[in-house]
Amino acid sequence: MAVKGAVLGDILGAQFEFDRPKNLDWKNVPLAEGDAIGFTDDTVMTLAIKKALKIGANLVETMVEVGREYPFAGYGGRFFNWINGNNHEPYNSWGNGSAMRTSFVGEFYEDYDEMQKMAEATAVVSHNHPEGIKGAVVTATCIWMARHGKNKQEIYDYVLEQYPKENYEYSIAYSLDEIRPRYKWNESCQGSVPAAMRCFYESTDYESFIRNVFSLECDSDTFGAIAGGVAEEFYGGFGDVDADGLLKKYLTPDLWEILNM
Numbered sequence: 001m002a003v004k005g006a007v008l009g010d011i012l013g014a015q016f017e018f019d020r021p022k023n024l025d026w027k028n029v030p031l032a033e034g035d036a037i038g039f040t041d042d043t044v045m046t047l048a049i050k051k052a053l054k055i056g057a058n059l060v061e062t063m064v065e066v067g068r069e070y071p072f073a074g075y076g077g078r079f080f081n082w083i084n085g086n087n088h089e090p091y092n093s094w095g096n097g098s099a100m101r102t103s104f105v106g107e108f109y110e111d112y113d114e115m116q117k118m119a120e121a122t123a124v125v126s127h128n129h130p131e132g133i134k135g136a137v138v139t140a141t142c143i144w145m146a147r148h149g150k151n152k153q154e155i156y157d158y159v160l161e162q163y164p165k166e167n168y169e170y171s172i173a174y175s176l177d178e179i180r181p182r183y184k185w186n187e188s189c190q191g192s193v194p195a196a197m198r199c200f201y202e203s204t205d206y207e208s209f210i211r212n213v214f215s216l217e218c219d220s221d222t223f224g225a226i227a228g229g230v231a232e233e234f235y236g237g238f239g240d241v242d243a244d245g246l247l248k249k250y251l252t253p254d255l256w257e258i259l260n261m
Contacts, residue, residue, distance in 0.1 A: 009228025
């Protein structure tokens with residue numbers, strides 16, 4: 001269930017989004033500890049899109065409706081205005097918000113072309129810049145590939161085709177060892193999606209994926225949301241991580257209900 005992997009990735013990553021210790025022992029730190037942990041706007045919008053697709057509701061109306069129930073979830077400035085204002089037109093964003101909310105698309109659609117078309121649709125309501133659209137489509141496609149038995153090399157090759165080394169500073173072609181010394185906190189799709197997918201590529205299970213995210217000084221909740229669905233689908237679950245226990249603990253009853261629709 002990719003959406004669970006994405007939401008849990010958001011929750012676990014949130015604790016280090018803005019308050020990551022410089023010398024974090026990312027290999028051994030408890031997965032869930034401290035006051036900063038909890039869901040963010042990544043979860044709220046992921047579940048808003050799931051609700052809209054499951055019940056056949058208008059995408060924008062549902063995103064606005066659910067988003068307004070959680071006004072302090074951590075929306076970026078322009079998206080906060082998009083949610084809470086009267087103007088719900090796209091604003092040419094390439095921010096990683098389009099990628100972090102699209103996991104259910106990769107889970108829900110069987111047809112490849114339909115999946116990609118809907119991933120684009122979930123982006124363009126606000127993030128209609130080509131990089132914003134690409135981030136959403138790549139994320140959903142990687143989840144779709146993992147669900148349909150594609151191996152890591154096939155997923156890697158697809159992401160590399162979309163984010164080639166010669167054009168992207170944080171292409172999936174760079175190892176995490178190469179990225180760590182130079183990575184700067186980045187809220188763009190192009191600075192988040194390929195690096196998040198590298199965290200998945202170098203993992204061996206869901207927990208090691210999360211620890212790879214912890215290893216970077218990054219937008220860690222969004223990295224978790226972007227590639228968490230890929231990791232969950234690829235590994236067929238969460239291993240020793242008590243996903244349902246953590247999700248029940250940190251989600252509101254309303255969000256838990258949408259998650260389990």
